Amino acid sequence: xxxxxxxxxxxxxxxxxxAAWAIEFQKDVGTFFDAEDFxxxxxxxxxxxxxxxxxxxxxxxxxxxSLRPSERYPRAYATADFRGFDKENFSFxxxxxxxxxxxxxxxxxxxxxxxxxxxxxxxxxxxxxxGFGEACGYSGTPSVIYMNSIVGARCxxxxxxxxxxxxxxxxxxxxxxxxxxxxxxxxGFRLSFSPENIVDWGVVGALIGRELNxxxxxxxxxxxxxxxxxxxxxxxxxxxxxxxxxxxFHVVNVTPEAPDWETAAGGKKLxxxxxxxxxxxxxxxxxxGIGDELDVVALSTPQLTVTEIIEIAALLDGKRVHxxxxxxxxxxxxxxxxxxxxxxxxxxxKAGARMVHGHDFFATFAKEIRLAHxxxxxxxxxxKMVNICEGYGYQPTPASIQRCIQSAIAGKVIG
Amino acid sequence: xxxxxxxxxSGIGPTVNGIALSAPDDFSARYDLDRDRGxxxxxxxxxxxxxxxxxxxxxxxxxxxxxSAWMLHEMVEKAKAPxxxxxxxxxxxxxxxxxxxxxPFMDRFDVDITSAISTGDEIExxxxxxxxxxxxxxxx
Numbered sequence: 001x002x003x004x005x006x007x008x009x010x011x012x013x014x015x016x017x018x019a020a021w022a023i024e025f026q027k028d029v030g031t032f033f034d035a036e037d038f039x040x041x042x043x044x045x046x047x048x049x050x051x052x053x054x055x056x057x058x059x060x061x062x063x064x065x066s067l068r069p070s071e072r073y074p075r076a077y078a079t080a081d082f083r084g085f086d087k088e089n090f091s092f093x094x095x096x097x098x099x100x101x102x103x104x105x106x107x108x109x110x111x112x113x114x115x116x117x118x119x120x121x122x123x124x125x126x127x128x129x130x131g132f133g134e135a136c137g138y139s140g141t142p143s144v145i146y147m148n149s150i151v152g153a154r155c156x157x158x159x160x161x162x163x164x165x166x167x168x169x170x171x172x173x174x175x176x177x178x179x180x181x182x183x184x185x186x187x188g189f190r191l192s193f194s195p196e197n198i199v200d201w202g203v204v205g206a207l208i209g210r211e212l213n214x215x216x217x218x219x220x221x222x223x224x225x226x227x228x229x230x231x232x233x234x235x236x237x238x239x240x241x242x243x244x245x246x247x248x249f250h251v252v253n254v255t256p257e258a259p260d261w262e263t264a265a266g267g268k269k270l271x272x273x274x275x276x277x278x279x280x281x282x283x284x285x286x287x288x289g290i291g292d293e294l295d296v297v298a299l300s301t302p303q304l305t306v307t308e309i310i311e312i313a314a315l316l317d318g319k320r321v322h323x324x325x326x327x328x329x330x331x332x333x334x335x336x337x338x339x340x341x342x343x344x345x346x347x348x349x350k351a352g353a354r355m356v357h358g359h360d361f362f363a364t365f366a367k368e369i370r371l372a373h374x375x376x377x378x379x380x381x382x383x384k385m386v387n388i389c390e391g392y393g394y395q396p397t398p399a400s401i402q403r404c405i406q407s408a409i410a411g412k413v414i415g
Numbered sequence: 416x417x418x419x420x421x422x423x424x425s426g427i428g429p430t431v432n433g434i435a436l437s438a439p440d441d442f443s444a445r446y447d448l449d450r451d452r453g454x455x456x457x458x459x460x461x462x463x464x465x466x467x468x469x470x471x472x473x474x475x476x477x478x479x480x481x482x483s484a485w486m487l488h489e490m491v492e493k494a495k496a497p498x499x500x501x502x503x504x505x506x507x508x509x510x511x512x513x514x515x516x517x518x519p520f521m522d523r524f525d526v527d528i529t530s531a532i533s534t535g536d537e538i539e540x541x542x543x544x545x546x547x548x549x550x551x552x553x554x555x
Contacts, residue, residue: 028514029507032427052445052482054489141480159484162511176507213441213476215506241480245506363482367449387479391446391457 018072022165030173038171044078047139049363065112075170137166148248152256184266185220194225202383205236209244220250289397295375300330301382316351322411327353417548426521426542437473444486477506484512
């Protein structure tokens with residue numbers, strides 16, 4: 001990789017030990033992907049759920065924090081969306097673990113470095129988003145695909161330690177989605193039906209992700225029916241990234257780099273594969289579970305917005321969650337408080353459900369939660385969570401919010 | 416003396432040799448592993464129930480998102496890590512995780528690496544030169 005004078009000086013330690021570690025790490029990764037040079041960035045998002053970081057990740061951050069400030073000077077703005085810590089609910093979910101102390105450790109360690117730890121979800125633009133075409137160093141899987149596809153910013157997956165490196169150098173290696181040629185669509189899809197809800201959008205993302213199964217593939221999608229909402233696109237994006245490691249997509253005539261097929265594909269003619277409603281139906285069928293006793297419903301991933309919580313409150317109003325089922329509704333702390341101010345939280349809790357703030361269900365020791373509560377059958381409207389929680393030993397069933405709530409009330413998976 | 420030499424893109428991490436654990440399936444530390452027990456825990460994974468600690472994983476593509484980067488490091492710290500990782504199709508997360516954890520990692524081979532290497536083969540990875548050598552084949 002070509003290094004400019006500043007980057008060479010970083011490598012020589014003249015910009016402090018943190019920058020020296022960071023630029024060497026980034027040079028290794030950039031060389032692996034044949035990056036020619038670095039691209040400057042201004043915004044960084046650090047993925048920091050406690051389970052993922054592990055004790056060694058915290059120790060690494062604390063070690064950086066123990067350096068003199070001049071040795072760890074930040075060269076970008078960094079945020080980590082912790083989404084608060086919900087003592088009551090996490091004490092219930094994880095009775096054998098003092099998660100409050102563990103999360104506090106992470107918040108303190110990151111804070112000492114100057115990483116802003118807030119409660120809101122970065123895809124909800126809790127931090128002013130990068131501009132169209134702007135390079136950034138985002139870490140969260142859903143954040144990267146969102147920024148590339150929906151905002152039109154430029155980003156690779158800069159996983160935890162990589163985003164920290166970007167924080168100290170103010171740059172990232174220029175490869176992958178920082179390059180014009182890599183952002184063009186490589187595969188075409190056409191939806192022959194109009195998805196009915198956000199879960200259907202997630203299933204479409206899962207089907208395309210499974211089909212392509214490579215970070216380097218960029219699907220473009222032509223729709224039938226009305227344009228999707230940002231939340232629908234976000235569910236599709238999460239699922240594509242989860243099932244296929246996809247980091248960028250286009251929706252023709254919707255997303256900013258796809259005003260038409262030709263522009264989306266960089267002038268190439270793509271074969272276009274049809275995704276129909278039968279494909280979606282088959283996806284639901286493969287997870288099964290109808291009629292099974294239901295242990296837990298987790299509505300999260302991404303955490304919910306006020307509009308979804310309004311829908312849930314309406315479904316629960318005057319009803320009662322079945323005694324064998326735990327209903328968990330995840331929202332960032334500010335959203336939860338906003339819901340309480342307009343009475344939604346009270347309706348939900350009166351029905352026996354739990355409003356949880358803090359990291360997502362799947363990212364907070366979900367296997368330990370399963371073992372602690374002897375849970376097996378899980379329902380969720382997030383097909384990403386379905387994918388992850390299968391590996392943690394759950395038997396997951398994806399379904400619409402409406403079906404999830406009705407099942408929680410019935411205590412079994414209804415069809 | 417090696418039985419076969421396979422060329423890939425130059426990789427990350429030190430030279431190692433060890434026993435392969437191979438399958439034509441994909442890989443994520445979050446989605447597929449019980450990282451405490453050191454086994455593949457995803458029922459639908461072709462290596463379900465297999466122990467991976469100290470083995471060189473030979474799999475198809477990097478799967479899922481960013482979690483693997485922190486997790487590979489934690490697995491090394493807890494002595495619950497694979498010895499190395501070979502994928503047909505890597506992604507930035509695996510490269511970043513391997514670089515952070517100093518786990519030998521290579522991808523982009525001139526053959527399907529999951530077909531070329533079988534579980535039980537003794538192999539040597541030389542990431543700096545982009546070479547994998549099969550030192551001995553498992554006897555069937």
